[in-house]
Amino acid sequence: MSIARVYMYRTCTCLILLFSLCICPGVQADGIRPSESNVKSAMLFNMIKFVDWPQGAISADSSPITVCVLGKGPFGAALDALHGENLKGRAVIVRHINQVQEAGNCQILVVGDVDRRAVTSIIEWTRQQPILTVSDLPNFAQAGGVVGFIEQEGKIRFVINITAAQQQKIRINSLLLKIARIVQDPS
Amino acid sequence: MNNIIVLLVALVFWCCEAGAGDTPANNQEDVAVSDLTKLSLEALMDIEVTSASRKPQRLANTAAAVFVINQDDIRRSGATNIPDLLRMAPGVQVARIDSSKWAVSIRGINGRYSNKLLVLKDGRSIYTPLFSGVYWETQDTPLEDIERIEVIRGPGAAMWGSNAVNGVINIITKNASDTRGGLASAGGGSFERDFETVRYGTRLGEESDLSVHAKHSGRGNGLNSGGGDAHDAWDIFTGGFRLDAQSSAGDTLSLLGSYYNGSFNETYTLYHLPGENDPTYSWIQPTTSRDNGGNLMGRWHRTLTYTDSLSLQISYDHYQRRMIVLDESRDTVDLDFQHRFAWGGRNDLIWGAGYRFSHDNLGATPFISFNAPSKGTNLFSAFLHDEISLVPAKLALILGSRFEHNDYTGLEIQPNGRLIWTPTPQHTFWGAVSRAVRTPSRGDNDIVYRYRTLPPGAVGNPLPLRLEIDGNTGFASETIIAYESGYRAELSHHITMDIALFYNDYTRLRVLSIGEPSLLAGTSISQPMLLTNNMHGHTYGYEASATWSPFDWWRLQSTYGYLCSIMYLDNGSTDETNRKNAADGTPRHQFSLRSGFDLGHHFEFDIWLRGADRVGSIDNVSIPGYVTTDVRLSWKAGKKLELSLTGQNLLKARHPEYIPEMINTSPSEVPRTLYGKVTWKF
Numbered sequence: 001m002s003i004a005r006v007y008m009y010r011t012c013t014c015l016i017l018l019f020s021l022c023i024c025p026g027v028q029a030d031g032i033r034p035s036e037s038n039v040k041s042a043m044l045f046n047m048i049k050f051v052d053w054p055q056g057a058i059s060a061d062s063s064p065i066t067v068c069v070l071g072k073g074p075f076g077a078a079l080d081a082l083h084g085e086n087l088k089g090r091a092v093i094v095r096h097i098n099q100v101q102e103a104g105n106c107q108i109l110v111v112g113d114v115d116r117r118a119v120t121s122i123i124e125w126t127r128q129q130p131i132l133t134v135s136d137l138p139n140f141a142q143a144g145g146v147v148g149f150i151e152q153e154g155k156i157r158f159v160i161n162i163t164a165a166q167q168q169k170i171r172i173n174s175l176l177l178k179i180a181r182i183v184q185d186p187s
Numbered sequence: 188m189n190n191i192i193v194l195l196v197a198l199v200f201w202c203c204e205a206g207a208g209d210t211p212a213n214n215q216e217d218v219a220v221s222d223l224t225k226l227s228l229e230a231l232m233d234i235e236v237t238s239a240s241r242k243p244q245r246l247a248n249t250a251a252a253v254f255v256i257n258q259d260d261i262r263r264s265g266a267t268n269i270p271d272l273l274r275m276a277p278g279v280q281v282a283r284i285d286s287s288k289w290a291v292s293i294r295g296i297n298g299r300y301s302n303k304l305l306v307l308k309d310g311r312s313i314y315t316p317l318f319s320g321v322y323w324e325t326q327d328t329p330l331e332d333i334e335r336i337e338v339i340r341g342p343g344a345a346m347w348g349s350n351a352v353n354g355v356i357n358i359i360t361k362n363a364s365d366t367r368g369g370l371a372s373a374g375g376g377s378f379e380r381d382f383e384t385v386r387y388g389t390r391l392g393e394e395s396d397l398s399v400h401a402k403h404s405g406r407g408n409g410l411n412s413g414g415g416d417a418h419d420a421w422d423i424f425t426g427g428f429r430l431d432a433q434s435s436a437g438d439t440l441s442l443l444g445s446y447y448n449g450s451f452n453e454t455y456t457l458y459h460l461p462g463e464n465d466p467t468y469s470w471i472q473p474t475t476s477r478d479n480g481g482n483l484m485g486r487w488h489r490t491l492t493y494t495d496s497l498s499l500q501i502s503y504d505h506y507q508r509r510m511i512v513l514d515e516s517r518d519t520v521d522l523d524f525q526h527r528f529a530w531g532g533r534n535d536l537i538w539g540a541g542y543r544f545s546h547d548n549l550g551a552t553p554f555i556s557f558n559a560p561s562k563g564t565n566l567f568s569a570f571l572h573d574e575i576s577l578v579p580a581k582l583a584l585i586l587g588s589r590f591e592h593n594d595y596t597g598l599e600i601q602p603n604g605r606l607i608w609t610p611t612p613q614h615t616f617w618g619a620v621s622r623a624v625r626t627p628s629r630g631d632n633d634i635v636y637r638y639r640t641l642p643p644g645a646v647g648n649p650l651p652l653r654l655e656i657d658g659n660t661g662f663a664s665e666t667i668i669a670y671e672s673g674y675r676a677e678l679s680h681h682i683t684m685d686i687a688l689f690y691n692d693y694t695r696l697r698v699l700s701i702g703e704p705s706l707l708a709g710t711s712i713s714q715p716m717l718l719t720n721n722m723h724g725h726t727y728g729y730e731a732s733a734t735w736s737p738f739d740w741w742r743l744q745s746t747y748g749y750l751c752s753i754m755y756l757d758n759g760s761t762d763e764t765n766r767k768n769a770a771d772g773t774p775r776h777q778f779s780l781r782s783g784f785d786l787g788h789h790f791e792f793d794i795w796l797r798g799a800d801r802v803g804s805i806d807n808v809s810i811p812g813y814v815t816t817d818v819r820l821s822w823k824a825g826k827k828l829e830l831s832l833t834g835q836n837l838l839k840a841r842h843p844e845y846i847p848e849m850i851n852t853s854p855s856e857v858p859r860t861l862y863g864k865v866t867w868k869f
Contacts, residue, residue, distance in 0.1 A: 033234075035217045035218075043228060043231050045224045047228065081220035082224075085224065115580050117529050121532075137493075142490040152364060153365055155232060155234065181394075184436060
């Protein structure tokens, strides 16, 4: 190939690059897609309506619902937007905690990115507590958590472990179970 | 030229700065939670989301140099085959030899028959025990089916087993539940002659899915260095299925199968002794070689608790290849069991055991034969791997070792120790020391390869001299002790970076040693050259990669790799050719820069600029370095249809990348190509 042609191709490449860069900022992205964390947060908010805690786990009808967040990650961070929201007369409080022992007064415990070993101890600790455990960690519900979020074909689905829910005395409305994937503990 | 680059960079920044203000909330395009809570659960379940990739999070916990190529990277690369995709990963050397052959290695010692790499597809090893390498031309999985490719640089033998000396490549296909519905794609162009894929996935019941696919690919003849037809066209049909089922008790069951049937043109230079009617010593032979094979794999996985799980995997593989130099057929059965559990609060243990039996039939030709034409080999293995949390979530020590027993060298112990420190979730430091081996292949032990015939007088010989490469039943395992360290950082939501350093110490590497010549029927001399472990050496270098998403619609990824390789011959070996192959057969510098734009109106525009330094010596031939560019433009017409146009290697009409060592086939050059593709989902 001649030198002239080499330069011609180089120039063309440069021009294409330049052209594409300059037109980019002017155009809009195709329809805005929400982030998975925001969708999960909204789903969790809507799920609360289908969940009943046993007597004593939550006091008066007007007392707030406390969502505790353990561990970092985008899902936990997105939940902050629910703080102060109102759900059937109850306020939603979002609290970030550092260890599972602080979750005693929480109705919902969201497990973010934590060490694998920590997940097992969290599940063990909440086993006898009326706390709805929720996480988007893989296999969370299969491993004994109550609600696990999964992504499938770009959409968010949820898995409910009904054995765990029963053990923890949390009643989940059948309407919610209908649209969830159900797992049971092997025992 | 430098001035032009400076000007270009300045313009680019100016354009972006000037334009940035026009894009509303340019970095945070999202829908507020408060707006989403107004929707019903069913409506929320129907929304397509953008993934705030968990990849860096998961990578942050790995004490090894890992690079992940995900489906988005695959689709936007415009690549049509797996070796070309691997060019994205730092520290991976990919060089095309002809339409159907590649030389692929990690951290050096590359070649058509490179043997220090373990390649797994869905957890099943796809290297052949014949030469411990991979027939890349038979791996034509539809790229749409691949979920991700994990590239691990450095020894992975403690976990994955022998041959993971310089690295592990793990090709992971999508779960059948992620490929529901139909997909048909077809395309073709100037060199990527034509390719067609059909895939259909359906639910079989509440918790199980089946996906089936068929693909055909055809690549045309390339051009050799003189511009002539290289006679290297390649054609393959692949079909397969995947069944995934899960029980409500936490069990998952996967059944995977595939079949392929292909042909590839090759041009051999073959040598013989001159006869009465034929005074020549060699001739050029264009041929068409054929290969076909299939495999079936089943995997069962049970989740016991979050930290405890069991898995069992069984696979069977059969293939055969018919070439002018060799007929090979092989059957392999593999069994693998793993148990993962937490112990004592601080230990995350995995242990496992495996067995592999591989049986071959190697049909002799005038060029290659094997001392036992048929042989079965056993491989027993067991491993233990413990991740010990020293400071919870901050500091962990990983100790592990694999114990293997093979029929050639007996017991092999491959331990490693790793330390990982994550002072904050955004920063990870790690270091590792490992020992790994490349166990002898069937070829190393038993091959008889009449490699070349030299006319009288060529090296002072009075008669024709036939050079013969002979296997060595005393061949030992090639050994590496590797020292590595690395740092990974998520500097902001938009910038991630990764640096890894390594020093590899090799001993007992393979070279040829001159044996005793013998007289053949008084008319020629046979000069045996024995495969021996007479080389040692070291390599060192580093790799760096960074991703930067200045805007939601623009993503940049750059990688750079540096490698220095120094090799020494031992015990009086004079095999300079193979020493130089190991020392200079890999480029010192490599880089890749990819830019992906979402142009809006459903257009995507991708540019991939990459280059490699010269290859100093491969069978005493040097190959110049190159810089090349791929460009891809695609348009989504609604949710169902995507049209794309890809130009590859645009900067030059063609460039050479490699030549094959050992087996004398003619290489071709990498041509400029242009192809179009239509993808339809139904």
